[in-house]
Amino acid sequence: MFALASILSLLALIISVPIFLVFGLGSSVAAIGGLNLPWSVLIQVSFGALTKHVLIAVPLFIFSGMAMLKGGAALRLVKFATTLVGHWPGGLGVAMVIAMGFFAAFCGSILAAITAVGTIMMPKMIEQGYPTPFVVVLAASAALLEALIPPSNAAILFSALTYVPVSKTFAAGVIPGIILLILMVLLVLFKCRHIKADRKATLKERLSSFVAALPALITPIIILGGIYAGFLTPSESAAIAGVYAVAIGFLIYRELTFSSLLSCLKDTAIITAVIFSIIATATFLSVVLTYTQAPQKIITYFTDMGVSVNLFWIMLGTICLILGTFIEIVPVFYLTVPIFAALTLSFDQSLLHLYVVFVAFAGIGMITPPVCVGIYTAAGVIKENPANAFKEVPLFTIVGIIYGILMILFPIFSTWLPSLL
Amino acid sequence: EIVGRLSVHWSPKHHSAKHAQIFADEVNKRANGKLKIEVYPSKQLFGIREVMGAVTSGAVELGGIVGVVSFPPINKNFNVASFPGLFNSWEQQRGFFQNSSKGKEIWGELTKKTNSTLVMYNPVGPVMSISSARELTGIDAMKGLKARRLLKSEEPMWDALGANRVSLKTGEVYNALQSGMIDTINSPPGSIKAYSWWEFLKYAQKPYQYYADAYIMANSTWFNSLPADLQKIIMDVGKEVGTLSTDRIMDHGETVLKEFQDRGGVVTTLSGAEKAKFDKLMKDKVMPAMAKMIDSDALKAAQEYAKSN
Amino acid sequence: MKALRAVNNFLASASLALAMLIIFIMVAALFLSAATRFITGTGFAWFIELPPVLVSWLVFPLLGPLLKKGQHIKVDFLTPMLSKKNKEILFLIVNIIALLSACVFFKAGLDATIMYFNLGQVMEIEISIPIWWMFLAFPVGFLILALTSLELLFDNIMNIIRD
Ligand code: NA
Ligand code: NA
Numbered sequence: 050m051f052a053l054a055s056i057l058s059l060l061a062l063i064i065s066v067p068i069f070l071v072f073g074l075g076s077s078v079a080a081i082g083g084l085n086l087p088w089s090v091l092i093q094v095s096f097g098a099l100t101k102h103v104l105i106a107v108p109l110f111i112f113s114g115m116a117m118l119k120g121g122a123a124l125r126l127v128k129f130a131t132t133l134v135g136h137w138p139g140g141l142g143v144a145m146v147i148a149m150g151f152f153a154a155f156c157g158s159i160l161a162a163i164t165a166v167g168t169i170m171m172p173k174m175i176e177q178g179y180p181t182p183f184v185v186v187l188a189a190s191a192a193l194l195e196a197l198i199p200p201s202n203a204a205i206l207f208s209a210l211t212y213v214p215v216s217k218t219f220a221a222g223v224i225p226g227i228i229l230l231i232l233m234v235l236l237v238l239f240k241c242r243h244i245k246a247d248r249k250a251t252l253k254e255r256l257s258s259f260v261a262a263l264p265a266l267i268t269p270i271i272i273l274g275g276i277y278a279g280f281l282t283p284s285e286s287a288a289i290a291g292v293y294a295v296a297i298g299f300l301i302y303r304e305l306t307f308s309s310l311l312s313c314l315k316d317t318a319i320i321t322a323v324i325f326s327i328i329a330t331a332t333f334l335s336v337v338l339t340y341t342q343a344p345q346k347i348i349t350y351f352t353d354m355g356v357s358v359n360l361f362w363i364m365l366g367t368i369c370l371i372l373g374t375f376i377e378i379v380p381v382f383y384l385t386v387p388i389f390a391a392l393t394l395s396f397d398q399s400l401l402h403l404y405v406v407f408v409a410f411a412g413i414g415m416i417t418p419p420v421c422v423g424i425y426t427a428a429g430v431i432k433e434n435p436a437n438a439f440k441e442v443p444l445f446t447i448v449g450i451i452y453g454i455l456m457i458l459f460p461i462f463s464t465w466l467p468s469l470l
Numbered sequence: 471e472i473v474g475r476l477s478v479h480w481s482p483k484h485h486s487a488k489h490a491q492i493f494a495d496e497v498n499k500r501a502n503g504k505l506k507i508e509v510y511p512s513k514q515l516f517g518i519r520e521v522m523g524a525v526t527s528g529a530v531e532l533g534g535i536v537g538v539v540s541f542p543p544i545n546k547n548f549n550v551a552s553f554p555g556l557f558n559s560w561e562q563q564r565g566f567f568q569n570s571s572k573g574k575e576i577w578g579e580l581t582k583k584t585n586s587t588l589v590m591y592n593p594v595g596p597v598m599s600i601s602s603a604r605e606l607t608g609i610d611a612m613k614g615l616k617a618r619r620l621l622k623s624e625e626p627m628w629d630a631l632g633a634n635r636v637s638l639k640t641g642e643v644y645n646a647l648q649s650g651m652i653d654t655i656n657s658p659p660g661s662i663k664a665y666s667w668w669e670f671l672k673y674a675q676k677p678y679q680y681y682a683d684a685y686i687m688a689n690s691t692w693f694n695s696l697p698a699d700l701q702k703i704i705m706d707v708g709k710e711v712g713t714l715s716t717d718r719i720m721d722h723g724e725t726v727l728k729e730f731q732d733r734g735g736v737v738t739t740l741s742g743a744e745k746a747k748f749d750k751l752m753k754d755k756v757m758p759a760m761a762k763m764i765d766s767d768a769l770k771a772a773q774e775y776a777k778s779n
Numbered sequence: 780m781k782a783l784r785a786v787n788n789f790l791a792s793a794s795l796a797l798a799m800l801i802i803f804i805m806v807a808a809l810f811l812s813a814a815t816r817f818i819t820g821t822g823f824a825w826f827i828e829l830p831p832v833l834v835s836w837l838v839f840p841l842l843g844p845l846l847k848k849g850q851h852i853k854v855d856f857l858t859p860m861l862s863k864k865n866k867e868i869l870f871l872i873v874n875i876i877a878l879l880s881a882c883v884f885f886k887a888g889l890d891a892t893i894m895y896f897n898l899g900q901v902m903e904i905e906i907s908i909p910i911w912w913m914f915l916a917f918p919v920g921f922l923i924l925a926l927t928s929l930e931l932l933f934d935n936i937m938n939i940i941r942d
Contacts, residue, residue, distance in 0.1 A: 065858055066873050067851035069842075074880045077887070089891035090529035091884075092917050096891075097520045099838065100831040100913075102639065108802055108837075109809065214645035279649030281813055282642075284830070288809030311799070318798035322841035323852060329838065339514050340475070377852050419856050470648070527894050543900045543910075583898050634816070637827050 050083030051341075068380050073330035079337045086340070091333045098332040099325060101209050102284060107202050108321040109287030110157025113268075113294045114165070115313040117156060120298020120305040122265035123165035126151045129262035132250035139241030141177055142187060145170040146233045149191035153198040153226070155268035155290055157205070158320065159415070160426055162195040163188055167430045175431070178244050185431070185438035186416055189423030190445050191233065193412040196378075197226035197405070200272055200287065203412075206328075206379065207404045210386045215283040216276050220467040221401035225409070225456055232452055236445075264297045277470070324379050331383030344391040351392060358396050362457045365389060365403075366410040370450075373414020377422055381411045398460070405463035409453035416445055472696065474507045476686065477515040477524060478534030479640075484664040485722050486592045486684055487511050489715035490534055493590055493686060496707045505700050507532065518640065522687075526584045531692045535586075536594060536684045538621055544583055547576045547768035552597075552623045553760055554679045554752055557776055560593055560716050563681055565779055572771035587693045590686040590708035593719045595658025596678035600667075603653040605736055606675035608744035609751055615654040618643055624656055626759035627679075630751055643667060658682055659723040659730070668730055676739040783930050790923050791847065794840035801837040805830040832902060835913050839920020843927030846877060864942050871935040874928045881925035888917030 058075030062068070073091075080086045117123055130148040134140050148166045156162055167188040174184045196203040199219035208215045250258075272290050275281035281289065298305030338344060351361070372381045386407065393403040415423035418439050428435040456462060476494060480487035487509075494507035516524045516533065522540040525533040535541075541548035550556060550566070557563040566573040581587065599606055603615055612631040619625060619635040628635045636652050646652045647670040655667065656679070662668040686708065693701065727737055740748050761769055812826035845851050858866055895911035902908045 061876060062854050063856060064869055064872060065853045065855050066876050067846065067853045069851060070877055070880045073884060074876065077880075077883055081883075087528045087890065088883075088887035089527045089894055090524070091887050092891035092914065093520060093523055093527060093529055094516075096835060096914060096917075097517060099834045102642070102827070102831055105805060105809070105830045105834070109806060112802060112806060212641050214642075214648075216645060216649065275813075277649065279646075279651040280817070282651070282827070285809045285813040285827075288806050289813055291806045292810045314799040314802050315795065317802050318795065318837065318841065319845065319850060321802070322798060322838045322845060323850060325834065325838040326842055326845075327852060336515075339510070375854055375856070380852070420854055422852075523895065523898065523900070526898055527891070543902070543907075544898060636816070 051079055051337075054079040054083065062376075068376065069326040069330045072327065072334050072380065072383075076330070076333035076337045080333065080340070084337065084340050086336075090336060094336045095329045095332045098209075098335075099329055102282070103205055103215055104209050104325075104328070106200070106205050106215070106284040106287040107157065107324065108317055109284060109291055110200050110202055110205075111161065111320050112313060112317040113287060113290040114152075114156030114158040114161030115316050116291060116294035116298055116305065116310070117152070117265065117268075118161050118165035119309040119313055120294055121302035122262075122268075122294065122297060123148075123152060124169055124304075125258070125262040125302070126265055127166060127169045129258040129266075131247070132255045132258045135247035136249035137238070138246055139237045139244055140246045141170065141174045142179060142184075142237035142241050142244075143234050145174065145187065146191055146194075146230060146237060149188075149194050150198060150226070150230045151262075151266065153195040153201075155200070155265070155272060155294075156195065157200050157202040157287070159192040159195050159202075159423065160320065163192050163423065163426045164430055166191070167427050171427070171431045179241060180441075181431075181433060182438040182441040183240065185424060185427045185433060185435070186441040186445050187233070187237065188427040188430070189416045189421070189438075190449070192415060192423050192426075193408075193449075194226055194230055194233075196408050196412055197222040197229060199223065199269075200283070200290075202324075203378070203382075203408050204404065205283065206382050207386060207407070210382065211390045211400050213400050213404075216470060217401060217467040218404055219273070219276070219283075220470060221404055221463045222408070223466050224462045225405045228455070228462065229409075229452055232448060236448055240444075264301050268293060327379050328383060331380060335383070335387055338387065344388045347388055348392055348395045352395070358398065359457075361392065361396055362406060365392075366406065366450075366453055366457065369407060369410035370413060370417075373411045374417045375420055376414070377420060378411050378414060381414065382407075399464050401463045401467055402456075402460040406453065406456050409449070409456045413446055413449040413453070416442055416449075418442065471503060472505045472700070474505065474531040474688070474692070475510060475515070476507055476532040476534070477510045477513075477521050477530040479513040479516070479518040479521060480511060480534065481664055482511045484594075485660045485719060486534060486594050486715070489590075489592050489711055489718075490686060492714070493592075493707055493711040496711060497703055500703045500707065501700060505696070505703070522584055522586075525586050525687055525689050528689050528692060530689075532589065532686055532688045534592065534684060535687050536682065538623065538682055541580055542621070542623065542763075545576055545580050547764050548580065549623045549760065549763045550769060550772040551683065552621065552680050553764070553769070553772070554627065554756060555749075556772060557681060560591070560681050560683060560719075562776055562779055563683060564591065566772055566775045570771060570775045572768055573775065576768065581687075581690070584687070585690045586687040587690045588685055589688050589693075589704055590715075591712040592684045592686055592715050594682045594684045595660045595719050595723050597656055597658055597680050597682050598674055598676060598678050599654060599656055600659075600662060600671045600674045601654040602647060602670045602672055605673045606738055608740060609748055612654075616650075616652045617654040617656070618646065618652045620656070623760060623763060626756045627656075627752075629759070630755035640665070647671065659726040660719070663726045663729065668733065668735065672735050674727065674730065674735060674737045676737060677745075780930075780933055783926065783933075787843070787847070787923075787927050787930050790840070790926070791844035794844055794923065798837045798841055801833045804833065828902070832908065832913055835916035835920075839916045840923055842920050843923035843925075846924060847927050847931060864939070867935055867938050867942065871932065871939065874931045874935055877928035878925055878932060881921045881928060885918050885921040885925060888914070888921055892918055 054075045058071050061071045127148045130144040134143045204218035208218045272286045275286045424435050478490050494509045497507050521533040524530045538552045567577040615633040617628045617633040617635050619637050808826045808829045892914040900910045
């Protein structure tokens with residue numbers, strides 16, 4: 050029955066059945082047919098998983114990102130980043146990476162990050178002579194910053210699965226996020242060293258763009274400050290970020306309208322339903338895994354084989370890379386993290402280290418075809434055929450793998466900051 | 471071989487999880503291969519609020535049920551179990567539900583609706599207030615505390631004391647104590663050790679407010695389908711291990727409190743004028759508010775039972 | 780067929796409006812939760828407890844409408860390589876699978892809802908909402924999904940015949 054369920058699922062996956070149905074169908078065959086469980090158990094477990102309080106932060110951070118995008122905050126951030134580094138060789142590219150970094154610090158949505166910064170930056174860069182494929186893949190991979198720099202929906206999903214406090218997972222992503230940002234800046238500086246730069250912004254220009262961006266720039270302080278000072282739960286801080294984004298969009302930048310607010314709500318509802326439907330049925334799968342005690346069996350298998358810690362991380366990275374090539378990051382989370390977490394603990398490793406390594410390798414999947422939401426989104430922003438951008442993918446993938454290996458080798462990057470809390 | 475899956479939310483170090491495991495091991499030994507009970511601890515399968523529904527639907531055959539959490543949402547009269555100072559022992563509380571006519575009615579409705587059978591008593595412990603803020607020397611010291619609210623029935627006391635209440639799941643308590651979002655919790659002593667909350671909590675207050683009981687309940691359809699000899703083994707072992715768990719729980723609590731003091735914790739026992747002030751507040755403010763959560767005939771029956779037993 | 784399409788279109792608009800309203804309530808409730816705790820010192824428990832309760836009604840009614848718009852996450856691996864006709868056949872298979880799964884999940888959701896209805900369990904929040912209301916979103920959502928995949932199925936068949 051389990052073999053049948055797996056084969057069915059794989060077939061369904063290949064013929065592009067929506068992933069939430071693939072998860073649901075395969076696991077219900079296994080649960081009802083193989084384990085003789087009552088039908089309602091799937092729904093009970095799924096309900097329990099969806100109503101976790103911490104998960105509410107996911108739609109709220111998506112909403113705040115959308116409101117920042119439509120309320121004009123993104124534009125100010127980009128301008129500020131451009132006046133800072135626009136005169137460097139490859140300066141616009143560096144500015145895009147930095148703006149993505151800023152935006153990541155108050156947004157929980159990969160799509161919002163790419164759309165917000167990409168819409169403004171990508172056409173400008175192409176106009177200045179940056180090769181279009183490079184621009185697309187750069188925008189797509191900058192979204193990985195989103196997943197690491199808090200607040201991050203990836204961190205929230207990880208916490209929901211492993212019961213690690215969100216405040217710790219958030220903190221774990223900070224240093225790895227900055228390291229990734231530096232790596233990307235170096236890549237841009239090297240690749241684009243021949244592209245002519247803007248003139249240097251005057252001090253006055255810098256100052257005025259800083260003042261304009263200031264209301265947006267202090268958002269992370271509100272979000273993270275509230276959480277770490279113990280005033281706010283993560284979902285409350287997400288709600289405050291959302292209200293704040295709406296407020297500055299209406300009152301300060303005056304770019305938000307009632308109808309664009311409605312479209313923020315609409316986009317948020319749709320993205321949330323897409324993500325949560327996968328969570329709902331992926332939990333069906335976790336029922337089957339728990340009832341069959343699969344994680345324990347896998348751990349025993351690994352221990353009996355005498356696998357070393359480093360080999361474990363390498364295997365984990367490889368599995369994430371392969372899965373991430375063909376599946377999106379949210380299902381990869383729910384498919385593998387419960388098992389990885391059990392293994393990580395059995396190897397006496399930190400779950401925060403797992404989080405960072407996992408995001409590094411699974412995140413590369415956002416730019417590896419065929420399933421690469423990052424590239425599709427970035428290409429969509431400038432109405433470019435995504436396939437044209439694929440030739441730049443290998444370079445970024447290599448950088449991503451180097452980054453992932455760094456994260457494996459130095460657990461301190463992920464564990465040091467949380468340990469101070 | 472028949473398999474019975476027993477889902478508990480407690481982590482393996484918790485008193486109640488340990489005794490659930492002892493129960494399973496002993497049943498498996500006596501059943502001699504005919505029945506195997508598998509324990510799934512740490513909410514691997516179901517959380518504290520979900521496990522009752524899971525037993526009812528047959529998603530698991532057995533579950534560890536905390537009465538004050540699972541039962542009031544189904545029958546509010548179960549709130550008598552957390553009525554401060556009403557029952558003075560496990561025995562008395564259980565006796566009310568098993569022997570008095572009103573108690574039997576409440577218990578009967580609960581087990582009928584949930585399609586479940588009581589297999590074993592597995593108490594979580596006597597409940598006390600424990601804080602990280604200051605020594606809980608009396609009601610004045612409790613004003614302005616940031617208290618965690620687990621149950622609806624906790625609200626009247628926190629409100630009467632002038633404490634702020636924050637709703638949090640058990641999994642969120644550690645972090646909330648650490649960040650200072652809450653500083654006080656009502657809990658059995660065993661839990662502060664099992665969940666490491668005592669890293670932050672330093673001041674405990676006696677006397678105990680009520681006796682939080684938990685149960686191993688079986689899905690009735692499953693249980694009734696078992697051969698008579700297996701049913702008997704389960705009930706026999708349930709009775710023996712239940713007695714063991716109950717006998718040990720008070721000692722366990724005291725041992726934990728001793729360890730707590732060795733770690734620098736302070737246990738304050740209210741007495742004299744402070745105790746009288748506390749009791750008066752309970753009587754004037756808390757009990758009337760709590761009484762609204764219970765049908766008056768049920769409360770009266772429980773009070774009468776407690777007085778005469 | 781026309782009637783089915785009209786019903787589905789109505790359900791899609793209603794689901795989306797409901798979902799947008801729920802997002803709005805979530806933002807407002809959690810903002811007020813923090814604000815009231817900050818101002819009064821004590822929070823209102825149900826501000827914090829309301830949002831998780833609404834999640835099932837946000838997600839499940841939208842499953843069908845999202846299927847129709849092709850917005851669900853899937854592996855688009857084969858489709859670019861197929862001819863128009865074969866693509867249509869592939870979509871037909873996908874929609875049959877969607878219909879079948881929707882029926883399975885509808886039954887599971889209905890079972891769960893009925894169980895909690897009989898149990899009479901209420902949410903442990905200030906307003907005692909019966910928990911089966913939340914479970915009802917599952918069968919309702921999967922029913923909408925079934926109706927939508929039925930409509931798409933008809934379209935597939937018509938397209939295949941026409942070609
Ligand atoms: Na972020
Ligand atoms: Na990919």
